[in-house]
Amino acid sequence: MTITGRTRLMAIVGDPVAPLRSPALFNQAFARLGMDVAFIAFEVSAGELPAAWAGLTRLRNLDGLVITMPHKEAVIPLLDALGPTARRTGTVNTVRRRPEGGWEGEMFDGEGFREGLERAGHAVRGAAILQVGCGAAGRAIAHALARAGAARLVLHDASPGRAAALAQALSETYPGISAAEGAVDSAGHDIILNATPLGLREGDPLPFDTSRLRPPQVVADVIPHPEVTPLIAAARAAGCATVTGRSMHEGQARLAAAYLGIAGWEG
Amino acid sequence: MTITGRTRLMAIVGDPVAPLRSPALFNQAFARLGMDVAFIAFEVSAGELPAAWAGLTRLRNLDGLVITMPHKEAVIPLLDALGPTARRTGTVNTVRRRPEGGWEGEMFDGEGFREGLERAGHAVRGAAILQVGCGAAGRAIAHALARAGAARLVLHDASPGRAAALAQALSETYPGISAAEGAVDSAGHDIILNATPLGLREGDPLPFDTSRLRPPQVVADVIPHPEVTPLIAAARAAGCATVTGRSMHEGQARLAAAYLGIAGWEG
Numbered sequence: 137m138t139i140t141g142r143t144r145l146m147a148i149v150g151d152p153v154a155p156l157r158s159p160a161l162f163n164q165a166f167a168r169l170g171m172d173v174a175f176i177a178f179e180v181s182a183g184e185l186p187a188a189w190a191g192l193t194r195l196r197n198l199d200g201l202v203i204t205m206p207h208k209e210a211v212i213p214l215l216d217a218l219g220p221t222a223r224r225t226g227t228v229n230t231v232r233r234r235p236e237g238g239w240e241g242e243m244f245d246g247e248g249f250r251e252g253l254e255r256a257g258h259a260v261r262g263a264a265i266l267q268v269g270c271g272a273a274g275r276a277i278a279h280a281l282a283r284a285g286a287a288r289l290v291l292h293d294a295s296p297g298r299a300a301a302l303a304q305a306l307s308e309t310y311p312g313i314s315a316a317e318g319a320v321d322s323a324g325h326d327i328i329l330n331a332t333p334l335g336l337r338e339g340d341p342l343p344f345d346t347s348r349l350r351p352p353q354v355v356a357d358v359i360p361h362p363e364v365t366p367l368i369a370a371a372r373a374a375g376c377a378t379v380t381g382r383s384m385h386e387g388q389a390r391l392a393a394a395y396l397g398i399a400g401w402e403g
Numbered sequence: 404m405t406i407t408g409r410t411r412l413m414a415i416v417g418d419p420v421a422p423l424r425s426p427a428l429f430n431q432a433f434a435r436l437g438m439d440v441a442f443i444a445f446e447v448s449a450g451e452l453p454a455a456w457a458g459l460t461r462l463r464n465l466d467g468l469v470i471t472m473p474h475k476e477a478v479i480p481l482l483d484a485l486g487p488t489a490r491r492t493g494t495v496n497t498v499r500r501r502p503e504g505g506w507e508g509e510m511f512d513g514e515g516f517r518e519g520l521e522r523a524g525h526a527v528r529g530a531a532i533l534q535v536g537c538g539a540a541g542r543a544i545a546h547a548l549a550r551a552g553a554a555r556l557v558l559h560d561a562s563p564g565r566a567a568a569l570a571q572a573l574s575e576t577y578p579g580i581s582a583a584e585g586a587v588d589s590a591g592h593d594i595i596l597n598a599t600p601l602g603l604r605e606g607d608p609l610p611f612d613t614s615r616l617r618p619p620q621v622v623a624d625v626i627p628h629p630e631v632t633p634l635i636a637a638a639r640a641a642g643c644a645t646v647t648g649r650s651m652h653e654g655q656a657r658l659a660a661a662y663l664g665i666a667g668w669e670g
């Protein structure tokens with residue numbers, strides 16, 4: 137790619153940015169599509185987002201942003217409008233300029249994850265699911281799974297109250313679902329998913345005990361890098377099908393790209 | 404070039420950014436030097452710089468900025484330290500992080516212009532020079548020419564008082580020089596230079612009457628794009644040697660790159 141003064145900008149805002157795959161993914165798409173846009177990473181510390189935001193939104197050649205950890209909730213009060221999933225989950229991962237001025241955001245992590253599961257051949261409708269981790273990404277995923285017709289969601293989070301609050305929100309929003317806080321026991325679930333950051337750093341403990349995993353249970357992980365986390369490796373060793381954070385990330389990027397007006401993402 | 408989450412950033416801040424050549428020039432150098440750095444343009448309107456600055460300086464993976472119109476003076480109060488030429492001219496075109504925190508700036512437009520003239524074989528030492536335009540770029544150029552030993556500088560600017568103020572500053576700083584406000588008459592000068600924006604836009608009038616240009620007079624222009632401005636074309640038609648804004652820009656970029664710690668710029 138060749139960057140000139142005419143090149144438009146899109147960027148991902150997060151911390152740390154070194155492991156992020158969005159720049160490579162988006163720039164490959166721009167090259168394939170012949171779009172004169174560069175996708176870069178902006179490394180912004182937690183707590184610095186409001187000041188950074190005031191500056192970034194004054195860059196007239198910046199057309200869109202992907203928002204990642206630790207800013208997915210912090211960006212909400214800075215926006216002028218929110219899409220339905222952003223409102224439901226209190227999180228945003230994609231932001232674009234509004235034609236009438238200002239910026240609007242929407243959340244695609246959950247739908248991206250669901251797409252990743254379904255494209256890999258694992259039905260969400262009617263499934264019994266154990267989800268460990270109810271932070272920003274976890275909330276978005278649980279909403280997407282519930283919206284897609286999951287029968288049962290057992291939720292767990294190390295922070296007290298988080299899982300219960302999410303279970304209550306799901307029960308209120310999707311009347312058909314059974315959603316409740318529960319123990320981290322993989323037995324009896326069709327799909328078990330990690331939505332905690334465990335696995336991102338070398339030496340992290342497993343997010344749950346993998347000794348009772350058995351096929352045809354499906355194990356999914358939100359961590360995109362390394363693609364094969366210790367959890368994914370253990371699940372594969374147990375003979376289970378797996379869905380990695382990479383496919384969630386690709387699903388999310390596809391939906392974010394559509395929101396950002398990038399036509400023809402999948403070639 | 405391939406941009407990933409690990410790619411460091413440098414940028415040029417200006418308005419408009421579409422005609423700027425710095426992104427291509429710096430990115431070519433980064434590719435040649437094998438540096439994982441992307442050089443992008445940030446389009447920021449006049450008056451928006453303080454808010455944009457507060458945000459840009461919070462991008463932890465941004466290592467340096469080139470500052471261009473209309474921000475070369477406005478950036479001064481936002482910086483934590485100034486180099487000697489920035490202090491003398493009240494203008495900055497390059498900004499870098501300080502190891503101890505904060506940002507410092509220096510001005511290379513003038514020295515870049517002088518280098519462009521001298522590399523083209525035109526001696527500044529002892530020369531009689533007519534300079535039209537005493538804005539930010541013009542001030543920096545006049546200081547560089549005076550510092551390099553120009554014998555006489557006749558200055559003109561359409562804004563009342565500007566040329567006289569610059570002449571006075573030059574006379575105080577470089578005791579050997581003859582510097583004064585004067586008429587725009589090309590006769591009797593070794594070097595005649597345009598430091599106004601005239602020539603940037605199609606249909607602009609010439610910055611001065613070119614009918615009396617004669618070799619071996621040298622005509623120089625600060626406008627980098629188009630490279631052959633109507634002034635440069637008229638000077639060439641009169642048989643005069645010319646130095647275009649492109650060579651000034653390349654000189655400036657070379658000095659800015661050294662200030663930004665980019666070793667090996669000229670291959």
